[in-house]
Amino acid sequence: MTDLDAFRSDTRAWLEANCPTEMRQPMGSEADACWGGRNWTFGSDAQRTWLERMVARGWTVPHWPKEYGGAGLSPSEAKVLKEEMAGIGARNPLYSFGISMLGPALLKFGTDEQKKRFLPEIARGETRWCQGYSEPGAGSDLAGLQTKAEDKGDHWLINGQKVWTSYADKADWIFCLVRTSAASKQGGISFLLFDMATPGVSTKPILLISGNSPFCETFFDNVKVPKDQVVGEVNRGWDVAKYLLGHEREMIAGMGLGATGGTLGRMLKPDDPFLRSEIATFDVDALAFAAMSERFFEMFKAGETHPASPSMMKYAGTELNKRRHELMMSAGGFDALEWDSERSKSGKTARDWLRTKANSIEGGTSEIQLNIVAKHILGLPGA
């Protein structure tokens, strides 16, 4: 038995013994996801137990170093853990932008002090983070952002507005791109961390077409931020921002894989021959995409991927996910259109479908990803 086989059997046994039965059921809605944070109210005892047990084992962030709350697993071990969790249908114990986005950036660019201060809290689900990137005038042209941070000697003074801030109204802290110099577009941006409870911070949820409000407008009115909360160098925040976006794009690309294993056709059992044909076309694309994700994961571990490959994956994965939900709507017919009924779980099919329309916008639009591939991978001129 190899070490990895031994790890697999230990992991399987531990999960079997420790993952509460309720945490092995598919999530009914987004409300079943555990996000943690100062103000978190656990949906059930099982949700709390599951998080606590996984935290104690370092398995909310299995590949992070132990000193920051992780388990120091190798990429292969982390993959085994993921597979074994999927094998019993175990829910993700903690949804967290701290884990998926800020963590990798802090591990790469943070000072030792910043890592010790912020990473363990993220691993334990004690601090919930949000991302302050887009602004009303800076969407695809993100580097055109105007939220200003003035150096006031012993602190930064922040004024401006962010938009599309996911769960800003529920977050404890924000990682935020601010303009610290007007001299250069990309070279005048800094990456700041601050507490959302700081005076001058306010949020306003935005009602979306799905009827939900996961995104907010976030306002900063003379917000004072301590000087040691800059990640990386002042005016070099664009490097941090791009690195983080790579991780965000990989995460979003994962949507291409869908929530369940197997083919869409097996789940939907289409009775219309033309729909069946479209679904089969989709299933070919989806299974091929899954093969590519698997291959690129292995290539990434071996250092064989191009740095811009998350852009290709994000583009392909999100476009695929939008198609998936269009087909689910088509297969659902009249029933999929219900918006409030209990029968439809409050319009889950329709609301999920509408949510996916943002997939190819958030984290950089499909068009931006194609620009990046054209320029950095294909080397096309003037891109």
Add this chain to the structure above:
Amino acid sequence: MALLNDDQKMLRETAADFLADKGGIAKQLRHWRDISCKDGFGHDLWKQFAELGLTGICIPDDQGGLGLGAVEAALVLEEIGRNLTPSPFLTTAVVAARTIAGTAHAERWYPAILSGESVLSLAVDESGRHAPQNTALSADRRGNGFVLNGEKQFVVQGASADMVLTVARTGGSPGERDGITLFAVPKDAAGLDIENEALADSSKVARLRFSNVGLDADAVVGEVDAGWVPLSRGLNAGRAGASAELVGVAAGASAMTVDYLKQRKQFGKLIGEFQALQHRAAHLYGEIEIARAAALKAAELLDSGDEISELMVSVAKAKAASVAKLSVQEAMQMHGGIGMTDEHDIGFYVKREAVLGELFGNVYFHRARVADLSDY
């Protein structure tokens, strides 16, 4: 897995160097077409495949081959596709070698495959589309042997082959898998008429007419009425292989096109500066990566004997064919008028894609198979 090991990377490099040097369009495809070669490929080059050991990729090492598998065959086939190199590699070294694997015919034919002396082919289709279970060509028992009557078409390199693996019906009815038997038919069998045809891509296929072709019982490959087993083995290897070759065709056409975008000027600019073209090229790049991963995954599952390999083989063939079609269509459009000329090489990619797309089942066949295998 999913990552290539060092031996596989070395094999890929060997094949890439060899085929770029010796197998390019000017030296092979265009040359053989222009002199109206009856085989559509060069025997000298095929001998060089043999000298490099490539003819033995799918042949076990205790029978003189390299003892490798579908993944390694895919690596070679991607390079074949990229260079549009005409050769019997797919039909003989992959499909025929895998079809007769483990049967008495392996001992008879493996030495001739390994040395590059013999071309073998598979005769499966009888109508304008791939539909192996619709086999109607009859094989009736006569004495200790069989007598074959019927027709085959789209027999790749059939007129160049010393032996044609022929799918016939010994029982059941067209539409059924049971009752199919595979025969090794020598090219000079009495009553066998072979008509050589050129296809759009200058490759050759044959139409075969069997008129009371008598065969001994030892011509049977595998078991009587259970020919579906060796046939599936050969077809799956062929489908995975054709997928990899299609990925090569897609990648070759796309590389030529991206180069062109960096050279051609209009309106005082390189046309590659236009975002309308950049986005299409970038989309195609991703699709080719996805198709390549699917082709490798299918090959990997075939090698490990995984039960979902059938599904993934169809995913790979459907995906690779549709991506290659996209690639050659974009290539034609982005090359503009020059691409319409016979002098330019890009047209060869368009033609090759069309043939490979139909071989062993087109996108519609394989999409339907994905649905069937997923019970919907």
